[in-house]
Amino acid sequence: MDLRNLFSVLFGIKVETKEELMKKFLIVGLGNIGSKYENTRHNIGFKIVDEVAEEHKVTFETEKLGDVATFRFKGRTFVLLKPSTFMNLSGKSVKYWMDKEKISVENILIVTDDVNIDFGTVRLKAKGSAGGHNGLKDIQEKLNTQQYARFRFGVGGNYSKGRQVDFVLGEWNKEETSQLIERLPVSAKIITSFGTAGLANTMNAFNGK
Structure with a gap:
């Protein structure tokens, strides 16, 4: 028995290999918590990861700084991940779950x-500025x-001019x-393609459609 398996047996904690970690992806849907925001345009990130969870028959559990569901x-x-920090503080949740799950920045996708x-x-x-989006701005920071x-x-x-906040909310x-x-x-499909086919192939297949 190697040290990794011994550690798992003794402490009941699964120690993932480098290869396993490279095949792990963090998909973050941005939105605001609470029923009043559930069907707003700004919450499309939540709605998309909810769709993924439903298709793969997993449910979200409330964890530290967000609701989380995992599938293979x-x-x-x-x-x-659906951060529970509200949109403008999304970065705190993203950073916490990246560190907790040991997921590299190359394997995260923000929706x-x-x-x-x-x-x-x-x-x-693959990259870019926040483009005036406060959630992306906080993640970048x-x-x-x-x-x-x-x-x-x-x-x-x-x-109309000056009504963007009202529109997205x-x-x-x-x-x-x-x-x-x-x-x-x-x-x-875009979410799972990102993890299985890679970003470049997914961009070629779906961008602009």
Whole structure:
């Protein structure tokens, strides 16, 4: 019995190998906690990771700084996270779970809304600025890097000047709600593709669609 297995037997703690850690991914859906925000545009990150959890038949458990669900798919481990810190403090939760699960920054994907993209259009990027998004801004500050993958779901920009906050914190209209039924499963496929096919292949397959 090697030292890793001996440690597991003696202390009841699984010690993951370097190879196992490389196949573990942290998928963070950004949003605000509470029923009043549940169906708002700003909470599309929560809604997308909820879709992934439902498809893979796992449930979220309330843990430190967030709700967490874990599943395995094609030899990869996916840790789904919905931070409980509110949008503007998302970085604290992301950093905590990255460290706890020993997941490198290359294996995290942040799922968020974007008012600069047409409704329902998806765009993945390997890095970039926060683009005025307070959740991404806090993550960038806590991780001290812009070098993390993000999955932006377009919510459109159908609002008048000075009304952006009201728009993103507003609820989906009937037409958007109807179209989300089709867009959410596509978004769930993007999540698993990120872990199994890699970011570059996923970008080529899904960006702009």
